[in-house]
Amino acid sequence: MRILIPDAQFLDDAEIERAAAGPGVTFDVHRAVRETDVPEASWRACDAVICYHVIQYRGPWLDRLERCRVMVRAGVGFDNIDIAAAAGRGIPVCNVPDYGTTDVADHAIAMMMALTRGVAAYDAQLRADPVGAWRFDTPPLVRRVRGQTFGVVGLGRIGTAAALRARAFGMDVLFYDPALPSGAELSFGFGRTRSLADLMAGADIVSLHCPLTGETRGMIGAEALAASRPGQILVNTARGAVVDLDALFGALKDGRVGGAALDVLPVEPPEPDHPLIRAWKAQEPWIAGRLLLSPHAAFYSPSSIVDLRRKSAETVMAALAGEPINCVNGVVPRHG
Incomplete structure (x- = not known):
């Protein structure tokens, strides 16, 4: 068995993957940034690819996978x-x-709490002026979260986990997920909306947990944001392109949206000249304390990386044994 990892995001020699795969498996590890950085022979010789x-x-590059019997995306999204x-x-x-x-x-x-309790704003203000900024009333988004409505777009594994955490804070939970069968909400006791507009209108905080698809790309755009409950906080730990950054800039600038916390962006790292990023970096008065960014890091902890690498290799081996798990394109693997 030969497993190719073209764009590995770790520095060792696939130690975790080798332990999970067991004996008799060869790993061909590269740290490429484009497909042409990997020798063509590596593509043609592999039995599996961890992506x-x-x-x-x-496209046509996939034709080089002559022997490949499974591709495993080391992650959740596969866009x-x-x-x-x-x-x-x-x-x-x-x-x-x-x-x-x-x-x-x-x-x-954590991003929601950093905004609603002013944590990030307090820290930034005190760093600039430890004496003069010793005030409790300066962050613009501070509020009591108990009794607020936490809206979830996409009630899958992560969306459900976030919703349960929000409910533990005493929040009401509302969700929108057209893919979820009717009645699923009854097992959680969450409220359900049948349209994105209703979710946007009904939630004080909206947290995105949907995949990036043709339907969800740009879904949080001008129309959705126009339906937002005034002062709403938007949290995105899903995929950057779900949110139209230009529309979000406009909604924040005119005050329709209270604040945003973005772990993901349509372009990563961000484009420094985008109006929203430029205003945030300069801490222009209108946006100070209203926008929080993190570098596509929501998935990260040392434990999660170990799990990701081990599970990726286990998923490859299951598919090569004819017992695929988490297949997203409905293909039954070929036996060797």
């Missing part, structure tokens, strides 16, 4: 893989949806 987020696995093209070549694509569930949910709640 990170750097390379775009698309950098053309899963239909892989299916057309008989290659199942699997993901690892459960490695960082609690970490992302924790991060979403």
Whole structure:
């Protein structure tokens, strides 16, 4: 068995992956930024590929996967893989949806709390002026979270975990997820809306936990933000392109949206000249204390990385044994 990792995001020689895969498996590890950085022979010789987020696995390049019997995305999102093209070549694509569930949910709640309790704003103000800024009433978004409505877009694993954490803070929970069967909300005791507009109008905080698809790309745009409850806080730990950054800039600038906490952006790292990023960096008075950024880090903890790497290798081995898990394109793997 030969497993190719073209765009590895670790520095060792696949020690965790080798331990999970067991004897008789060879790992071909690269740290490429484009597919052409990996020797063509490596693509043609592999039985499986573990894909990170750097390379775009698309189109004719997949023809080089002559022996490949499975592609595993080391992560939850798989928008950098053309899963239909892989299916057309008989290659199942699997993901690892459960490695960082609690970490992302924790991060979403932490970002919400940092804004609603003014933690980040207090720290920034005191760093600039420890004496003059010794005031409790300066952050613009401080509020009591108990009794607020926490809105979730996408009630999957992470969305559910975030919703349960919000409820533990005494918040009401409302969600929008057209893919969830009717009645699922009864098992949680959450409120459900049948439209995004109703969710936006009904929630004080909206936390995004949906995948990036053709339907969700730009979903939080001008129309959705126009429906927002005044003063709403938007939290995005899902995919950056779900939010139209230009529309968010406008909604923050005119005061319709109270604040935003973004772990993900449409372009990463951010474009320094985007009006929103430029205003945030300069801490222009209108945005001070209203925008919080983190560097696509919600998934991260040392424990989650170990889980991700181990589960990626286990998912490969399960598929090669003819027992695929978490397949996202409906292909049954070929036996060797």
